[in-house]
Amino acid sequence: MKVLICQNHAAAIERTAGLIVDHVARRPDAVLGLATGGTMLPLYERLATLYSEGEVSFANVTSFNLDEYVGIAPAHPASYHSYMKEVLFSHVDIGESRTHLPLGNSPDVQAEAERYEAAIAAAGGLSLQLLGIGQNGHIGFNEPTSSLGSRTRIKTLTESTRTANRQYFGPDETPPAYAITMGVGTILAARECLLLATGRAKAQAVAAMIEGPVSAVCPASALQLHPHATIVLDREASGDLRLTDYYQHVHPDGEATRFD
């Protein structure tokens, strides 16, 4: 794992955006795995700005999002379809037909999950998977005890995840109990993984992911098995790590690895 500890939130966003821009520059036909959540909002905003400044083009990029709620139509304001359109797709030059999310309101969600996994394979696999992390160590919607070999499927959401997501639903709505999510095995099959975590609330999960045992109790810890995983943190999210000096020492090449 490459652990990049940035001075502050803005530096973590800048660093992550830079890594994505570099990836797309190297590989204009990149197949990006995309994530949602509050953490990604400033990142997508930055990518949209970099696009408007001519620093990056997504014209030949294909994307596959990690997950979508079961029973929620794409047009629902809290769907991840809506989120992606609003915060990224409508601001950059990616063709709509090249963007993919699982269809949460499919009449056969099991078949939809299998179709989605097959579509990723048919696109040649993910060249870069972007990830956030839940406070309980989930990636995508792979909640604790998810099989580390799992592929795209339906997952039951934990109470804590449903509570965290309540804010995105109306007062009369019940947050969904299930999601279609890429599996941990799907994520590990990406050629590169890039996880962004910011803020003190993520510190415990980040420490378990990086320094804890590889365990289904913290699905993000499976990234320890990935040969090209980069973790970008701000200082707050790195607050519970024990080997902070070491991470900075072993990667003295990037400015973000020193607290500057």
Ligand SMILES: N[C@@H]1[C@@H](O)[C@H](O)[C@@H](COP(=O)(O)O)O[C@@H]1O
């Ligand atoms: N399915 C998403 C995850 O992909 C995301 O990483 C997580 C954290 O979200 P936030 O960035 O809002 O803390 O939320 C949801 O559960």
